[in-house]
Amino acid sequence: MARKDTSRQKKFDTRIDFTPMVDMNMLLITFFMLCTTMIKSQTLQIALPSNEKVEEEQQNKVKQSEAVTIIIDGKIDDKGLSKPDEGMLFYYDGMPPAATEILTNNPMKKVEFGNGNGGALPAIREILRERNKEVVKKIELLKKDWKDMKFSNKEEINDSIYQAKAKEIRNDSTLKRPVIIIKATPNASYAHVVSVLDEMQINNISRYQIDRIGAIDSAMMILVQGQAQ
Amino acid sequence: MGKVKVKKKETRIDMTAMSDVTVLLLTFFMLTSTFLQKEPITVITPPSVSEEKVPDQNLVSVLVSPEGKVYLAITGSKDSTYKSETVRGDILKNMVKSYNEKHPSNKISLTNKEVEEFSKIGAFGVPMSQMKKWLAMDIENRDKALEQGPGIPINMNEDPDNPNEFQMWIRAAYNSLNPELQETMVRGKGIAIKADQTTPYSVVNIVMDNLQTIKMNKFSLMTALKTEEE
Numbered sequence: 001m002a003r004k005d006t007s008r009q010k011k012f013d014t015r016i017d018f019t020p021m022v023d024m025n026m027l028l029i030t031f032f033m034l035c036t037t038m039i040k041s042q043t044l045q046i047a048l049p050s051n052e053k054v055e056e057e058q059q060n061k062v063k064q065s066e067a068v069t070i071i072i073d074g075k076i077d078d079k080g081l082s083k084p085d086e087g088m089l090f091y092y093d094g095m096p097p098a099a100t101e102i103l104t105n106n107p108m109k110k111v112e113f114g115n116g117n118g119g120a121l122p123a124i125r126e127i128l129r130e131r132n133k134e135v136v137k138k139i140e141l142l143k144k145d146w147k148d149m150k151f152s153n154k155e156e157i158n159d160s161i162y163q164a165k166a167k168e169i170r171n172d173s174t175l176k177r178p179v180i181i182i183k184a185t186p187n188a189s190y191a192h193v194v195s196v197l198d199e200m201q202i203n204n205i206s207r208y209q210i211d212r213i214g215a216i217d218s219a220m221m222i223l224v225q226g227q228a229q
Numbered sequence: 230m231g232k233v234k235v236k237k238k239e240t241r242i243d244m245t246a247m248s249d250v251t252v253l254l255l256t257f258f259m260l261t262s263t264f265l266q267k268e269p270i271t272v273i274t275p276p277s278v279s280e281e282k283v284p285d286q287n288l289v290s291v292l293v294s295p296e297g298k299v300y301l302a303i304t305g306s307k308d309s310t311y312k313s314e315t316v317r318g319d320i321l322k323n324m325v326k327s328y329n330e331k332h333p334s335n336k337i338s339l340t341n342k343e344v345e346e347f348s349k350i351g352a353f354g355v356p357m358s359q360m361k362k363w364l365a366m367d368i369e370n371r372d373k374a375l376e377q378g379p380g381i382p383i384n385m386n387e388d389p390d391n392p393n394e395f396q397m398w399i400r401a402a403y404n405s406l407n408p409e410l411q412e413t414m415v416r417g418k419g420i421a422i423k424a425d426q427t428t429p430y431s432v433v434n435i436v437m438d439n440l441q442t443i444k445m446n447k448f449s450l451m452t453a454l455k456t457e458e459e
Contacts, residue, residue: 018244025251032258043449044279045417048441074429081295081427186431190424191275193433194452198278210437 044197049209067094068131069181070124071108071217072196074188082189087113089124089196090224096216108220113192121195128203131178135204138169170206180208183217268302268352269375270294275426277452283421287311287413289402290451292352293424297432298380300354301398311407318348323401328357331397337361354380357394385435387442395436396443403445417447424450 074087092107111123129136142165145151151161169175180200184193193210200208263285270292286307292300305316321344329336337357339347343364347353350371355363355378363374383395392400403414413419420440424433440448 015241015243017241018248022244022248022251025248025255029251029255029258032255032262036258036262041274041283041423042277042279042452042454043281043283043418043421044277044452045281045447045449047417047447048437049446072430076429080429082429083427184430184434186429186434188430189426190428190430190433191426193430194275194277194426194450197450198455201278 044194046197046210066177066179067181068092068128068178069096069183069217070196071213071221072182072184072188072192073221074185074192076187082187082191085113087189087192089113089192090217090221091124091127092220096214096220103223106220106223108224110224121199124196125199125203128178128180128199128205132203132205134175135169135172135177138172138175139166139204142166142169166204170204177207178205180205182208182210183213184210185213185218185221267372268292269300269354269372270298272423272425273427274423274451274453276455277450278455279452280454281449283449283451284413284418287407287410287419288421289399289410289414289419290421290423291436292354293422293428293432293436294380295425295428295432297383297435298354298378299383299395299436300352300375300380302352303402305407306409311409314348316405316407316410317350318344319405319407320398320401321347323404324357324398327397327401328394339364354378356382383435383439386439389442389444392443393439396439399440399445400443414445415447417449420445420448421451422448 069092071090072087073090074082077083089111090108091111092109094107097105097107113121142162146158146162149155149158152158170177182193182196197208199205272292272294286304288304290302290304292302294300303313303317303320305311305313321339325337325339335358337360339361343361346364347360352375353363354375359378363371366374381395381398382393384393386393386396389396399420403411405411410419422433422436424436437448440446
């Protein structure tokens, strides 16, 4: 028998092997996945008062009954960094008292971060909510309307109307609104300052400012800490 | 011949479909990705409930290390007129001008090539007196110099007529030819402070006070999204 096979042409496989291609693609995907940032960081807007010296008569004095001063203190470890889970908050109502009064009548109170009752932030939230209750009550009513989509059927319009109305309430001067003065000692951690600023947003407080710590404040802090020991 | 023909089974899997999927995924990641900005120091920003996003254009971000070193990163507009490169070059020229006015005996001059080199750099932080030397380095040494160097000179300064270098930089950015950057800076969205959560307040306070002195009272603090603990 003559060999038929020799004359037959070899059949070529027309399919291409894609495995290396897939391998390479997978590598590229891994690279892009690791290099991208999906979550963008957030920002917190703050406005500080101008540094210029203002004439005393032109100053808008904060009403005594409305002011609450919060002082943030922290602990520094041996590397010079603030410990984010340790620290204290001090607060008092009204204006700082005269230097002669602080020994007998110290209005300052102290809360520690991370103590048994949930820490300083829930405690300060409670206090701020109480001071700002007129606004908070109105905002809560407004929120109910917003949840029921009372302003508009469209979610976007509903949102924007809610935001505008909430802003109006926050800035309504007929309501009793506190003025929060935030002060921080040099040792306070930045995280605590930000979380106290957060509390302003949570409690719908529109009037707050960051101020420098005064001698009276430091004196009162030392006294309060002395009493506790 | 009564031989039963056994069908030859193909052992290879068809990879075409798999390849399609991976290419699709790859395209998705390539289009959506924004690369991590290389920063001289890594910071973990404090958590906050604020939901406002960081703008991705017309922004001067002030990077503050826990030790108090300050770095700046400038991004321009996304459209072609005021691209980051153009804006950075212009800001550097402004800065050189005001530096030379303040230090008439110690003038520095940068060549066009050096300015061009600077405009490609995302984050910087060297004293102006070392700028020329820094720009002459290659990329690796530059990063090292940033890490070990003193950052942008900053001190507690409340005299707006005698600004320190940090304040001069911010002013240079404000007076650059990009009106969009100026506008965002006035609204308080153009300057963002990025500091680590363990930074002592005294360090952040210096930066804030410096900004206050040159009447940049409004600015933002960079934070991370808070994971709700309640």
